[in-house]
Amino acid sequence: MSQEVLLSVKDLRTEFFSSKTSSVTAIKDVSFDMYRGEVLGLVGESGCGKSVTSLSIMQLLKDTPGKVTNGSATLDGVNLVEASDTQIRDIRGGKMSMIFQEPMSALNPSMRIDKQMIETIRLHQDMTKEQALAHAADMLKKVGIPDPARVLKNYPHQLSGGMSQRVMIAMALSNNPELLIADEPTTALDVTIQAQILDLMKKLQKEDGSSILLITHDLGVVAEMCTRVIVMYAGKIVEMAPVEKLFATPSHPYTQGLIASVPKLGSGVKVLPSIPGSVPDLASMPTGCRFAPRCKYATDKCREQEPELLDISEDQKCRCWRTQEG
């Protein structure tokens, strides 16, 4: 696998402003490189900043109180944070596209599928309406919709959850994006439908070698789909590793706790180790390591000084005093 960097995120910080002067920092010091052709997982629990990270990369914070206040996200040489609105509009849906958790709310309810797809395609590709329609039908066939002609004539509410997520994927892929950001793409779906969609995404990734940034809270989905994983906690990256390594030798106590606390089918245990306590409030972050109040290894140093995200081996990074000092 080539190690060509596709997306490079450096020191990204996003704050949410409640007024001109007061704000809470949702993510801080977020830096990572994403390589072409890999499926990179962004994992964490609600409020850890994984979705804010993806929205910051996509520049989708414009209508929210959120603002990127530091850092850069470079896709193919273009810094998305500083790019103009027209540049972003050109990239979004073209080079970089997104699928969301709620396929229903991401589709325009008052527009037929064919219109929506033709519009998306013609925004980025020089095609006539007929060509675009044919391309849309091809895309729907590619995502496993048996009867594209009928689905194209439907309105979103006439489709089931699984079906509309397929349509979303077809739309997102219709302009051959270099980067696909999938934000909890299967969370709203039932298990058997989730299996269909994951199966489809894996197949398409293998065929096209596309690069996917997969945001999820589900470690099962991560294990299934990803090649490399970033774990976030309380707005910061705490660990980064290839997927096998992350599950075999998790290094950060939070990652260890997270993996241990997920029931595994067929494991036969009755009681799970769990992480005590709850996630800190964004407005009142603990000083020192943000995980320290819930960490059973925490020392005074952990409670006073915040560790850096450092290499602990050639492909694994961790933000923890304990692993860094041996």
Add this chain to the structure above:
Amino acid sequence: MEKNVILSLKNVSKTFPVGKSLLGRPTKFVHAVNDVSFDVYEGETFSIVGESGCGKSTTGRLINHLLIPDSGEIWFQGKEISHISQDEMRPIRKDMQMIFQDPAGSLNPRMRVSELIEEPLLIHTDMSAEERAKIVNNLLKIVGLSDKHASRYPHEFSGGQKQRIGIARALTVNPHLVIADEPISALDVSIQAQVLNLLHKLQEEYKLTYVFISHDLSVVEMISDRIAVMYLGFVVETAPKEMLYKTPLHPYTEALLSAVPIPDPTLHKERIILEGDIPSTINLPKGCPFAARCKKCRPECLEQRPERVEVEPGHFVACHLYKK
């Protein structure tokens, strides 16, 4: 040892009217629960699993007398309760409490934690304020909260903490049966394990019987003794946990089990991918409810509803592949 049946459902069905004609009569019915029968033994955890719309939550509400079945019987501690009045039901509720999926919604936002937790005591006992406060403070500690929190309001707590409050409330009157309707699915991964462990600890301490309703097969495997799998309002398979996970009989159970993503990247299992979507419960299929998506479907499956058969002791399945 002879096991005591604490709860028994016999051919319970429930429909909801949808759509209205000009005269105000319903034109269609959602068949939410269809001919459901099972027994729950004292002290066990009986789980009902299935995907959204399979009728598992409706079943929970039928047991709790929040809904009245159209037909069938519900026996709880030797008494038929499906059609008794609210007044007759009230003393029974002391023995049967419920925990809900949405921890925020299930707590009245205008009541303090102490008022929320002591409410069942006010209804079912005539304890003094001090006695109630003692029980509340003790329960707060048992569920891992501090008694300092008793005067706080629900919005000041996180989701997991709110669910702990809900659990404490269900336990005040020492119930025998607790119906837990997706109690952890609104919570974060690490918090889910906390609450599951808490439920497990409480079951041992208070000798509780759980009816655990969930869509998550990995969680169900951990917590259950016996499991019923529901599809389209029907129970398609009932079995002790070990049998169900080792030798699932119904093709739907098989597919459901194989669809669960396992958090282990070294494992590459072969998946059964089901075609199509879950059909609507308005027009029930004539034959087997699963026939349209079943890979082993035979002509008779489209024509005839399969009967429930006991394939091995305690292992029931409703499928034409298994005949008496």
Add this chain to the structure above:
Amino acid sequence: MPNTQNEQVKTDTSFEENYIDENVSVKTNKTKEFIKKFMKRKTAVAAFFVMCFLLLMALFGPSLAPYAPEAYDYDNILAGPSASHLFGTDQYGRDIFSRILAGTPLTLGVSLSSVIVGAALGTVLGLLAGYYGGWIEMLVMRGADVLFSFPDILLAIAIVALLGPGIVNVFIAVAVFTVPSFARIMRSATLAVKGSLYVEVARSLGCKDGRILFVHIFPGTLQSLIVNFTMRIGSAIMAASSLSFLGFGANIADPEWGAMLSLGRSYLSTAPHMVYLPGLVIFITVLAFNLFGDGLRDTLDPKIK
């Protein structure tokens, strides 16, 4: 699979078992937040002060009045506003300013008490209709529809016409015409709260209907109740004054604001201050209650910042 770290975590669970989760968000003071938000609405704050002023006027006004309300001054008949008679005098030379002060408790008293009685009745009916549905709902809502089909003041006139004139009958008329608006608003508020999960939980815990209604549902409807209450006071003052103006209400000799307007009507061309000044007071009073109600509604709406 070798997984040393996980094994370690499994064996040592004492840390988790003894962990008490103290991580509760900062205690919020709802009253403080409410006041802060309300203070942002300048007109409503102004209206609030006018309202307070009016209430003080009702309490202490009569004793502070420069003249007795019935004091005749035949040297100053129909005199315009001046230093000695701030609002001028009427056809008997009585001081209008003193009469307005003296009339405040009467006008505000009748309106306030009739809204209180009407609101109480309407609230109970609305709660019952929303909670039980069925024939109770049918009866209450159709009744409200019938009362609503009369234009407000016509209904009040019809009632007074039926009962005969007099201040007590004005009170009854205004109370009756207040009932349907509360019944409607409380019914929809009840329906909204009744559908929430915590009410289903209350039922599952075994609460009796009375407890569900008054402990769980009623507090959730208080917001709409309070807002509607302040809004209706304005229209009750209007209605009471109008009835008196039309001669159905207070004795024409009483210093009731509407009655004073009515009295001034015949002198509109020669002494317009007899109409304009009491009219202005009524206008400001009604406006103050309405603006305060608006402000209160916006403050209580979590969607409005």
